[in-house]
Each structure stands twice: as C-alpha cells, then as structure tokens.
Amino acid sequence: MHDFGVYVVFGAAEAPRQIINIYKSEKSSIAVKPGVQQIVLFTRGRWEKCTSVAVELNDESGVLICLGKLTPFNKCISWEIWEDGAWTDGATLTVQLEGVKSDPDPALTIAQNEYTPECNTAAFVPRGGKRKRSLEKKEDNEEATGQENICPNSSEKATPHRRSRGNVRSGQALLFPQKEEQSTARTPQNPKTKGKQSKTPTQAASADSPSGRWGQTLCPIDPQTAILIGGQGARMQFCKDPIWKLCTEDLSWVPAETLAEGPTPEARMGHTATYDPESKRIFVFGGSKHKKWFNDVHILDTESWRWTMVEAQGKVPPLAYHSCTLFRGELFVFGGVFPRPHPEPDGCSDSLYIFNPEMAIWYQPIVNGNKPAPRSGHSACVMQGKIFIFAGWDTPVCFNDMFQLDLCLMEFSAVQTSGSAPSPRSWHDCAALNDTRFLVHGGYNGNDALSDTFIFDTDTSCWTSLTLPQLTTVPRAGHSIITMATACTKDATDDQDQLLESSPQTLLIFGGGDNEGSFFSDLITIPVKELCE
Structure with missing residues (x-):
C-alpha cells in the first residue's frame, strides 16, 4: 500500500501532483496558476496516521476564498468556477494534516466527536469585482441548462433579478438579491445601512449554534x-x-x-x-x-x-x-x-x-x-x-x-x-x-x-x-x-x-x-x- 499523501489536480488537462506526504511534513502550500477554473484534491494511501485533512484556498491578500476538509468518508474535494472569472492572481492552496499519530494503528479508529469538519464538500465563494460588458452579454445568451426558475412577481414592483452586482452564479435561485450583504449569527439584523461593505463574507458560525441560512x-x-x-x-x-x-x-x-x-x-x-x-x-x-x-x-x-x-x-x-x-x-x-x-x-x-x-x-x-x-x-x-x-x-x-x-x-x-x-x-x-x-x-x-x-x-x-x-x-x-x-x-x-x-x-x-x-x-x-x- 502506498504511503498516505494528498494530491491536487489543476484543471482537466494537468496530471495529479503530490502536495503533501505524511512522512515529510504535516502542512504544505502551493500557488494556484492564474486562469485555473477547477481544483480537485484527493488522498491516496491508508488513513492510519491522521484523522482528517484541512484545506484552505486564500487570495493574494490572505483572505479565505474556500474552506474544506478531507476525511476517510470524503476523500475528494472539487472546486469549480461557475462564472466567467478565474482564481485571482496569487491564490494559495494550503493543506494541513490533522490528528497525526506517531505510530500507525492496526485498524482505523476515529472517535465520533474527535473533530467537526467545516464542510464535507467545499463551496466556492463568489469574488466581488468588476466584470467586462462582453462577458455579461455572453452570460445573458448562455445555455439555461441547470438554471433555477426565477422568483415570481405578484405586484407591479419589479421582481428581483437573478443577477446582481458582483459575481452571482447563474443557475442559483436568487431569493435574496445580493445587496450590501450582512448575515446574522444569532439575532436577526436589518442591514439597510449605507456605505461599502467588506468584500469577504461576514457570515460566521459560533461554536455552539448553526450559521445563518435558508433553504435547509x-x-x-x-x-x-x-x-x-x-x-x-x-x-x-x-x-x-x-x-x-x-x-x-x-x-x-x-x-x-x-x-x-x-x-x-x-x-x-x-x-x-x-x-x-x-x-x-x-x-x-x-x-x-x-x-x-x-x-x-x-x-x-x-x-x-x-x-x-x-x-x-x-x-x-x-x-x-x-x-x-x-x-x-x-x-x-x-x-x-x-x-x-x-x-x-x-x-x-x-x-x-x-x-x-x-x-x-x-x-x-x-x-x-x-x-x-x-x-x-x-x-x-x-x-x-x-x-x-x-x-x-x-x-x-x-x-x-x-x-x-x-x-x-x-x-x-x-x-x-x-x-x-x-x-x-x-x-x-x-x-x-x-x-x-x-x-x-x-x-x-x-x-x-x-x-x-x-x-x-x-x-x-x-x-x-x-x-x-x-x-x-x-x-x-x-x-x-x-x-x-x-x-x-x-x-x-x-x-x-x-x-x-x-x-x-x-x-x-x-x-x-x-x-x-x-x-x-x-x-x-x-x-x-x-x-x-
């Protein structure tokens, strides 16, 4: 059996490359080339010496873009871009082994409450920024396969459109138009405040309660x-x-x-x-x-x-x-x-x-x-x-x-x-x-x-x-x-x-x-x- 390692594939045309080996290091980072629109991570080998693998994707400023976790039951993560953009220049992918054991166990044993993965599948966070008009026109004419039905309108007031300022993915039913967004962790708030919001999501989950959400x-x-x-x-x-x-x-x-x-x-x-x-x-x-x-x-x-x-x-x-x-x-x-x-x-x-x-x-x-x-x-x-x-x-x-x-x-x-x-x-x-x-x-x-x-x-x-x-x-x-x-x-x-x-x-x-x-x-x-x- 091969030694345990984590491998990454950038796009469908590239071959897998090993990003971390359990015998060499417990944490490793790798730069993401500009223009890459898909990232696939997977493990190879026996899960004997670690319980999980934390994965982070950060932009050039160190701001978190995506977060995921590999486990013995979820051995692969795939991030894809559904918009016309690509990963920003200077993006960095960081992988860290968790729960590393000094001696291999004869069988895999993981306590039920040993860790709490952030997510078993990673979700791409749309990045804010300007878009070229030519690309917007292209989006208007692209195929509608997989797009969800837009909201109905029951009055003369304009129905919120699926696309809004920034990178909103096509194919996502937009119940809430993406204004200057805020989210609430415990108490509902009304974010009708003026001024520019941070480009990073403000959604935060406390350790003892779920994060704010809809459609659950x-x-x-x-x-x-x-x-x-x-x-x-x-x-x-x-x-x-x-x-x-x-x-x-x-x-x-x-x-x-x-x-x-x-x-x-x-x-x-x-x-x-x-x-x-x-x-x-x-x-x-x-x-x-x-x-x-x-x-x-x-x-x-x-x-x-x-x-x-x-x-x-x-x-x-x-x-x-x-x-x-x-x-x-x-x-x-x-x-x-x-x-x-x-x-x-x-x-x-x-x-x-x-x-x-x-x-x-x-x-x-x-x-x-x-x-x-x-x-x-x-x-x-x-x-x-x-x-x-x-x-x-x-x-x-x-x-x-x-x-x-x-x-x-x-x-x-x-x-x-x-x-x-x-x-x-x-x-x-x-x-x-x-x-x-x-x-x-x-x-x-x-x-x-x-x-x-x-x-x-x-x-x-x-x-x-x-x-x-x-x-x-x-x-x-x-x-x-x-x-x-x-x-x-x-x-x-x-x-x-x-x-x-x-x-x-x-x-x-x-x-x-x-x-x-x-x-x-x-x-x-x-x-x-x-x-x-």
Whole structure:
C-alpha cells in the first residue's frame, strides 16, 4: 500500500501532483496558476496516521476564498468556477494534516466527536469585482441548462433579478438579491445601512449554534431531537456546517456531521428531509447546488447513525423546492422546479411521484380530479388521510390557492376556503398543530419577505390570521417550521411515543432570510397551546 499523501489536480488537462506526504511534513502550500477554473484534491494511501485533512484556498491578500476538509468518508474535494472569472492572481492552496499519530494503528479508529469538519464538500465563494460588458452579454445568451426558475412577481414592483452586482452564479435561485450583504449569527439584523461593505463574507458560525441560512431542512426524529441538514448563507455560499442536532430539552445545538458514518449528502438547498417513525430513518431527496440538480435519495438511520445512498429503480426527475410527505411508509413528492435546456427556462412540475423505501422504487400513481397548476416553493401537510397543498409559484404567477389530495381515492380537488386567507407566496413553511389544524408562516411574494401567520382548519376550511410579536418583527422566507415536545421530567423508562403524546407541544421556527441580505440562525419557540387558543 502506498504511503498516505494528498494530491491536487489543476484543471482537466494537468496530471495529479503530490502536495503533501505524511512522512515529510504535516502542512504544505502551493500557488494556484492564474486562469485555473477547477481544483480537485484527493488522498491516496491508508488513513492510519491522521484523522482528517484541512484545506484552505486564500487570495493574494490572505483572505479565505474556500474552506474544506478531507476525511476517510470524503476523500475528494472539487472546486469549480461557475462564472466567467478565474482564481485571482496569487491564490494559495494550503493543506494541513490533522490528528497525526506517531505510530500507525492496526485498524482505523476515529472517535465520533474527535473533530467537526467545516464542510464535507467545499463551496466556492463568489469574488466581488468588476466584470467586462462582453462577458455579461455572453452570460445573458448562455445555455439555461441547470438554471433555477426565477422568483415570481405578484405586484407591479419589479421582481428581483437573478443577477446582481458582483459575481452571482447563474443557475442559483436568487431569493435574496445580493445587496450590501450582512448575515446574522444569532439575532436577526436589518442591514439597510449605507456605505461599502467588506468584500469577504461576514457570515460566521459560533461554536455552539448553526450559521445563518435558508433553504435547509429541520427534521424531528424523536420527542426531544431534530436534525438540521443543508442550506445556503451569505454570498450564495453553502454552509460549512451542514448538519446539526437540536435538543429541545435545553434548546442546545450539537454539530452532527461526524456523528454518522457513511457518505453524507452533498451540500444542497431546496431539498426535503422526511422522517419515518416506523423505520426510524430520515429520507433526504432532491435539491440543487449551483448548476447541479439532484434526484438522489440519501437515508440516515438514526439508530445505527449511518448514511446510505439508495440505488432506486424507476424514474424521477431532478427536483428542488418540491414538497415531500410521508403516508403509510411511502414518500409522496409533488411539484418542484426541474432544469430544462435552452431556450426554455427552468420549469415547474405538477407531477406526483411516490417512493417506496421497502422496494427502493419510484413510481407515478394514476390520479384523478382537479389537479393543481405546476408550482414550486409550496407547502404540503398530511392530515386526516389527505395532503393539503398550499401556494407556491411558477413564473410569473404566485399562488395562494389550496388543493387537497385524497390518499385513499388518489383524487385531487380544489379547497374552497373562507376567512382571512394568506396573500400569494412561496418559500414559506407549515406545521401541523393538531389533528385538524396547521400553521403557515412567512414566505416570499416575489418582491418582499413576509412575516404574517395563519392557521387553517381542515374541518371548516377556514383561515384565521394570527398576530404574534415573536413572528411579526422579522420577515423571513426559506425557513423551517416544526412542532416538537417540550422539556418535561419523566422516568427514563417511559415509552417515547407516550412521552410525545403526553408532553406539551412547541412550535419551533429556525433560520431563513429577509430578502435584504440577512440570513438568520435564530430559533423561535411558541407553545402550540398558545397558538390554538
């Protein structure tokens, strides 16, 4: 077996070169040639003498551009430029071995909490700067393959365009126009301040909480635990801390990327994460990352704490901003954005796909009735054997209609609602409060993030508007809403299901953004009893 080493490839035409050898040094730097548009790092040899490899890419001033980490489960990192620019002159790639051991072990042993990688896949941070007009024109005419559908416009106010000042990647759904950006690590802020901002991202993750983000998922797995997966933060940068555990007993966060074995899902946003209480597994499906779209299914077994990727039969298109609900052990995926080639823009789906985990197969059921229009960024909630689908958008239309899918008859029908209905929106979220009511909060109307809250009663088909100080102060979209049991003292022998049923329920809202450049990592908690009253 070859000695352990780290190798780098600059572009597709160059041969790999060794950048570091464990017997010669533990840290090494190498200059990046101007014009290089792809960097690939990989390891070769046995992981006996180190636990991980930290990788940094800095510009000529020493400012961090990209950050990543190689591990025994993620042995390769690839950085690519999706814009017309290249790495700035004088960029430096630095590689450092971590957890180096003096004597080789007979077998690889890594403690679960030994380290916390910043990111299992590295994301390129767009660099600010001027662009040539000729290059901008070229971008306008380039192929639209992989580009995500632009935001809808529901009023006369101009819809934010996908491209903004600086290097915004094509192919990225621009929910928040990149003004002079700030992000928030704990408390939401409004960055409507004058003056030039730093060209480096200000997003920062504290050691005990996730960084600000939107487009993530927050998935409850037991009465006191939820798992946060993915998301994107300031300057179109995918979060370097993609997976966290939330403990609702004390509302504490624990970095969880290294707690599970196996290949973790690639960084993404607009995906779904659905928990099956019977098999105690989380199913992560779809999403997007720059020009890359996903239709893969990753499973996290919460008992063995191991990731696996499903090789499913059947066909399902790459989708993002779709909905995914669980019914009788199967995943029901509706709508979403899918990539279409030039000259057509990215399209929204009105199709229903079902994934059967036991058979590892995708199939499309025969459905009848009044089908919803194609849409994405909508919400879906399973109640009383029906999936209630609300709002969403398909350029240039933003919806506020409600449809239901009867899961016994497999029949769609429009729901005629009454009361104070929400305005058209997308990228909102919803959560069930009890057997007959669910809550909808926030979203994006094509121009602004929203802060209003509504409850829908499935028995009466009536909307009720709520005014809560905790929710009205900060508009947000792309956030996550769940309901979970709150802390209470119980015997350790108590059944988890009984604990879930008997404990008071709490509504939790995490993250999102305000369409003004701020990305939140705050956690809002409201007793469900207070909402229902």
